[in-house]
Amino acid sequence: MPETEKTHAELAVKIEAMHKWYGQFHVLKNINLQVRRGERIVICGPSGSGKSTMIRCINRLEEHQQGDIIVDGVELTNDLKNIETIRKEVGMVFQHFNLFPHLTVLENCTLAPIWVRKSPKAEAVATAMEYLERVQIPEQAHKFPGQLSGGQQQRVAIARSLCMNPRIMLFDEPTSALDPEMIKEVLDVMVELAQEGMTMLCVTHEMGFAKTVANRVIFMDEGEIIEENSPDQFFDHPEHERTKLFLSQILSH
Amino acid sequence: MSAPQYAPGKHPDLPAPSTLAGPLAWVRANLLSSPSNITLTLLSLWFLWSVIPGALNWFFFDAVYSGENRAACRAAGEGACWAFIGEYLKLFTYGFYPEESRWRVNLAFVLMWLALVPILFDRVPHRKYGLYYAAAFPFIAGWLLVGGLGLAPVTTDKFGGIMLTLVVGVTGIAFSLPIGILLALGRSSKLTIIRVFCVGFIEFIRGVPLITLLFVASTMLSYFLPPGTNFDLLLRVLIMVTLFASGYMAEVIRGGLQAIPSGQTEAADALGLKYWQAMRLIVLPQALKISIPGIVNTFIGLYKDTTLVIIIGLYDPLGIGRAALANTSWIGLSTEVYIFVAIFFFVSCFAMSRYSLYLEDKLETGHKR
Ligand SMILES: Nc1ncnc2c1ncn2[C@@H]1O[C@H](COP(=O)(O)OP(=O)(O)O)[C@@H](O)[C@H]1O
Numbered sequence: 186m187p188e189t190e191k192t193h194a195e196l197a198v199k200i201e202a203m204h205k206w207y208g209q210f211h212v213l214k215n216i217n218l219q220v221r222r223g224e225r226i227v228i229c230g231p232s233g234s235g236k237s238t239m240i241r242c243i244n245r246l247e248e249h250q251q252g253d254i255i256v257d258g259v260e261l262t263n264d265l266k267n268i269e270t271i272r273k274e275v276g277m278v279f280q281h282f283n284l285f286p287h288l289t290v291l292e293n294c295t296l297a298p299i300w301v302r303k304s305p306k307a308e309a310v311a312t313a314m315e316y317l318e319r320v321q322i323p324e325q326a327h328k329f330p331g332q333l334s335g336g337q338q339q340r341v342a343i344a345r346s347l348c349m350n351p352r353i354m355l356f357d358e359p360t361s362a363l364d365p366e367m368i369k370e371v372l373d374v375m376v377e378l379a380q381e382g383m384t385m386l387c388v389t390h391e392m393g394f395a396k397t398v399a400n401r402v403i404f405m406d407e408g409e410i411i412e413e414n415s416p417d418q419f420f421d422h423p424e425h426e427r428t429k430l431f432l433s434q435i436l437s438h
Numbered sequence: 439m440s441a442p443q444y445a446p447g448k449h450p451d452l453p454a455p456s457t458l459a460g461p462l463a464w465v466r467a468n469l470l471s472s473p474s475n476i477t478l479t480l481l482s483l484w485f486l487w488s489v490i491p492g493a494l495n496w497f498f499f500d501a502v503y504s505g506e507n508r509a510a511c512r513a514a515g516e517g518a519c520w521a522f523i524g525e526y527l528k529l530f531t532y533g534f535y536p537e538e539s540r541w542r543v544n545l546a547f548v549l550m551w552l553a554l555v556p557i558l559f560d561r562v563p564h565r566k567y568g569l570y571y572a573a574a575f576p577f578i579a580g581w582l583l584v585g586g587l588g589l590a591p592v593t594t595d596k597f598g599g600i601m602l603t604l605v606v607g608v609t610g611i612a613f614s615l616p617i618g619i620l621l622a623l624g625r626s627s628k629l630t631i632i633r634v635f636c637v638g639f640i641e642f643i644r645g646v647p648l649i650t651l652l653f654v655a656s657t658m659l660s661y662f663l664p665p666g667t668n669f670d671l672l673l674r675v676l677i678m679v680t681l682f683a684s685g686y687m688a689e690v691i692r693g694g695l696q697a698i699p700s701g702q703t704e705a706a707d708a709l710g711l712k713y714w715q716a717m718r719l720i721v722l723p724q725a726l727k728i729s730i731p732g733i734v735n736t737f738i739g740l741y742k743d744t745t746l747v748i749i750i751g752l753y754d755p756l757g758i759g760r761a762a763l764a765n766t767s768w769i770g771l772s773t774e775v776y777i778f779v780a781i782f783f784f785v786s787c788f789a790m791s792r793y794s795l796y797l798e799d800k801l802e803t804g805h806k807r
């Protein structure tokens with residue numbers, strides 16, 4: 186993909202009339218979503234509403250059956266070339282970190298740059314150390330993931346994604362598997378990333394985070410986008426009954 | 439004696455009590471922990487006491503190390519007649535390999551160890567080139583043993599003894615692992631044709647005894663081949679043994695693959711790794727690691743199954759031993775022969791087993807999440 190074409194795609198993500206089924210189960214129904222460059226979107230909704238499935242469609246971890254998904258100007262089809270192009274540009278952070286346990290922290294971070302971007306090893310190591318420093322764990326570089334705390338592992342996972350120099354970052358409940366005292370250290374990294382202008386789609390129920398960084402909050406229920414609004418409007422004046430119910434549930438504990 | 443008191447937050451780490459450490463503590467915990475444990479310990483001691491002296495006498499002190507024939511052995515002592523084994527040692531080692539070319543077998547044996555070093559240990563200098571050499575080794579060894587290209591040809595019906603066991607065992611081990619990996623990956627492939635083929639192959643192999651496959655190799659295969667083709671018997675055996683072990687290997691590795699959480703491939707996909715990269719760099723290293731006990735188990739099974747070649751007329755150490763027993767001047771010394779063969783197999787298999795423990799230990803990288 187030539188550089189010029191990349192920078193001219195005005196929308197980072199464009200999803201139009203997208204549907205997805207698991208067998209007979211209609212999991213995503215008529216999803217329409219546009220994300221501009223540099224925008225931060227927070228997606229929330231009850232468990233099982235299809236939030237993960239939706240953001241996993243964006244980098245083709247899940248295949249959609251109807252409608253269009255255009256990421257960074259490239260349409261997601263069965264064309265492997267397009268999928269490869271998109272995956273290089275889209276980083277993803279998972280709820281359970283999904284670090285590679287048999288590789289050191291540093292190797293986790295350099296693997297994709299070396300094998301996918303074909304960076305020279307020294308360069309990949311330098312970049313990786315830079316990002317590990319930014320997530321404040323350069324001293325753990327030579328440890329294995331199993332030797333780190335959950336919060337540290339998630340920060341490594343973020344650094345690992347950033348090493349590929351992505352233009353869009355997807356987060357799927359990055360703090361839900363963490364002990365309470367570690368949530369902040371991960372959110373801090375994410376806030377910093379947002380302030381640098383990264384395009385982010387983030388599934389999370391951390392309302393403080395949503396209020397600080399999100400341009401828009403999206404509420405999903407039963408496979409549909411029910412409501413889409415600025416954080417202030419969303420939290421203070423939710424429009425739909427289901428949104429109100431959901432907010433009352435998550436704010437009550 | 440009253441325990442010293444410490445202020446809250448000031449309690450130091452104290453050494454463990456002597457009941458937890460030291461050889462005496464070990465004896466107490468492992469041999470004398472309860473009345474039934476004490477009984478077992480005493481019974482075991484009594485058993486060792488009554489067996490070991492007799493065994494030592496038979497094996498070493500009363501054994502006869504030289505002699506012309508069985509009568510000479512029996513005249514000289516009560517114990518094992520190792521003179522018999524000594525007489526046949528060359529046959530046990532080289533089979534019927536021509537005397538003047540046996541240096542080639544020796545050389546191949548030394549080269550095998552050189553090839554094993556970079557495979558078995560990862561901290562050897564220039565390991566990459568060592569691995570290239572190891573990959574080339576089967577072909578170098580094949581050339582050395584069979585001859586041609588400047589070496590005097592030796593037909594494979596001259597192969598026998600320990601050398602035959604090693605040829606069949608090492609070939610089977612070297613090729614069944616990669617084939618097994620491919621079969622295991624194919625079995626979980628999204629492509630139906632590949633999946634059906636792999637499942638069919640694995641189920642066929644597991645449903646048929648190795649002996650049957652060896653008979654097929656020795657007799658029936660010639661009906662299927664175009665007339666006039668001379669397809670070496672040993673080669674057919676090698677193929678059958680390898681395929682047989684591959685089927686089992688595939689199932690062992692499939693177990694390992696299933697234990698890898700799907701998050702691992704998802705993370706690899708999300709980073710943009712291609713299927714084969716994700717398999718080679720992420721999934722297989724982890725899957726193979728947890729499959730090590732099963733893989734080595736399959737290796738050991740294969741190695742011992744090489745004795746089955748006896749029934750299609752090849753002479754492995756067991757076959758040589760049985761042939762030697764037919765010699766009238768040594769008749770009746772089957773105990774010595776079988777013990778010798780058993781020791782040979784035990785040493786090889788025990789080494790593999792210990793190595794697998796070492797490997798598991800080395801690949802441990804802290805607890806998993
Ligand atoms: N691989 C799958 N096969 C079948 N159903 C699935 C699969 N993955 C998720 N689902 C179902 O799809 C729905 C949406 O799941 P998900 O996107 O994970 O929800 P969320 O992330 O909002 O909790 C759930 O009802 C879930 O049970």
Ligand SMILES: [Mg+2]
Nearest residue numbers: 236237238358
């Ligand atoms: Mg989810």
